[in-house]
Amino acid sequence: MITLTHAYIVAGLFFAAMSLLSALDASNRRRIANFLFWGMLAASFLAGGYLGDLGNGLLALGLVAVATFGLGEGKPQTTTPEQRRESAMRRGDALFLPALIIPAVALGGTLIAKETSWGPLLIDPAQATLVSLILGALIAVAVAMLWLRPPLIAPFQEARRLIDAVGWAAILPQMLASLGAVFLVAGVGEQVGRVFGEFMPLDNITIAVIAYCVGMALFTIIMGNAFAAFPVMTAAVGLPIVVMRFGGDPAIVCAIGMLAGFCGTLMTPMAANFNVVPANLLELPDRKSPLNGVIRAQIPTALPLLLANILLMRILAFPQ
Amino acid sequence: MLVLLGIGVVVLGFVLRANPLLVVMAAALTTGLTAAWTPDADVQTMYAAALATLAAFGKAFNDNRYVSLVWCVLLAIGLLERAGLQERARTLIGKVRGATVGRVLWVYLLVRQIAAALGLTSLGGHPQMVRPLVAPMAEGAAETHYGELPDRERFLIRSHAAAADNIGLFFGEDIFIAIASILLIKGFLEQNGIIVEPLQLSVWAIPTAIAALAIHSVRLWMLDAGLKRALRAPRPAAAGAEAAQ
DSSP states (O other), X not given: OBOHHHHHHXXXXXXXXXXXXXXXXXXXXXXXXXXXXXXXXXXXXXXXXGSHHHHHHHHHHHHHHHHHHOOOOOOOOOOOHHHHHHHHHHHGGGGHHHHHHHHHHHHHHHHHHHHSSSHHHHBOGGGHHHHHHHHHHHHHHHHXXXXXXXXXXXXXXXXXXXXXXXXXXXXHHHHHHHHHHHHHHHTHHHHHHHHHHHHSOOOSHHHHHHHHHHHHHHHHHHHSOHHHHHHHHIIIIIIIIIIIITOOOHHHHHHHHHHHHHHHHTTOTTSHHHHTHHHHHTTOTTTTSTTOHHHHHHHHHHHHHHHHHHHHHHHXXXXX | OGGGHHHHHHHHHHHTTOOHHHHHHHHHHHHHHHHHOOTTOOHHHHHHHXXXXXXXXXXXXXXXXXXXXXXXXHHHHHHHHHTTHHHHHHHHHHHSTTOOHHHHHHHHHHHHHHXXXXXXXXXXXXXXXXXXXXXXXXXXXXXXXXXXXXXXXXXXXXXXXXXXXXXXXXXXXXTSTTSHHHHHHHHHHHHTTOOOOHHHXXXXXXXXXXXXHXXXXXXXXXXXXXXXXXXXXXXXXXXXXXXXX
């Protein structure tokens, strides 16, 4: 059975290759920084289970130190725009097929692992999507290598071109998830909920609904994750006031409250994997700004949608 | 109350545009230290608290490694880009009559939202779909009408490609009963003595899903109108297509 452990080994080897190729890239003046950064990440994937909690903490601290010093951007050899246009013309729409292998295997693998009796023998059903995603990527690479016949080092060099464009932002989502865990241990959520509950005059239904929905969005903006905001805001405002005091339907209040939080996710750089990572991947010039292009494109949808959620909760959860 | 300083560090860090990784680590240490602080805490206690926080952070960092797994797909995406995948995506969309930036992104939004509602959240994503396919297709649609794009519009279109992926995912996935957020709500309510079925929750995600689709459809229509205003003077080939509509 293929499990997450195997996927971690693949990722560890992947980042180790990024690290070594970075060290050899004389065009990158900060190649030592890139070597250290991807190397430490490789160590985390390959040996994280053996390092102990403090060891992993020191590893994270090391990654932060190198990222603060600054990574360079490698310039691996690749094809020219002319060569690409020529290749695109010659190979036609078949070029899409290997790209579609990744989602197809991710999907197929997940379904096989969860829905068939023999699937769990191949893929760990608990982590089916992640394992299948890695499998899909490897199959796509194999197909592309056999068909396109590039130099053997090409997939690694091309991947390094892309991962260097993303830079340290590649681990920001993982770091933010870890910050969330520290917040949880320290009880930050309860404190925010208490402050919110104390200072809001929640004496009619509409104001309580607005406070809950806007609170979900705001707290999500701070935490970067509606899942972190939901238990806090619902325990502080949603359940005791909107549901218990005013008699809102709990299923409707919670379902729409969560979606009000998602409106916050659209507006915050703290939701790094949705808002910061694509800005880096798409090489937006303002990718380092807290309000990058992706977030600015989303705010005018997020605000009216937050209003829509408030109206929907007010109308649907209180049927009189 | 003191533990809220950690949130203050996050906000301050973003305002000062410090490196976000540094901000996250500083916020974690601040939170851990303020949680342990009492008026008579000595240096040794605080040192122990710092180590404990670092260990808690390290444990979470290790447990969350799966978040960074997705980068392995760059092996395949980079290889295909090398062979002209983005260029092909542009050509393909250039051949579709009547394709505009807004329409291309609208179709992707709709497909992403419906797929997510069926639980197929892995059928999209920024490294797998947006960078190699969706963004080049949207740019290609604009180039067919307006020729070479100025940087401002090019990056605006790319930003909207990423936005379509996020909005389709967020406001589709909650309709599927076995998604993490629905299970989180169910678990939370259960702890508070309220039993709900996942289906009861997921049907109430449908009104918001429709609202999201409606609002973002209008946004994409406005994006097309805005691009038309900014990039007027269509080329002769595109003028024919405009007249045919």
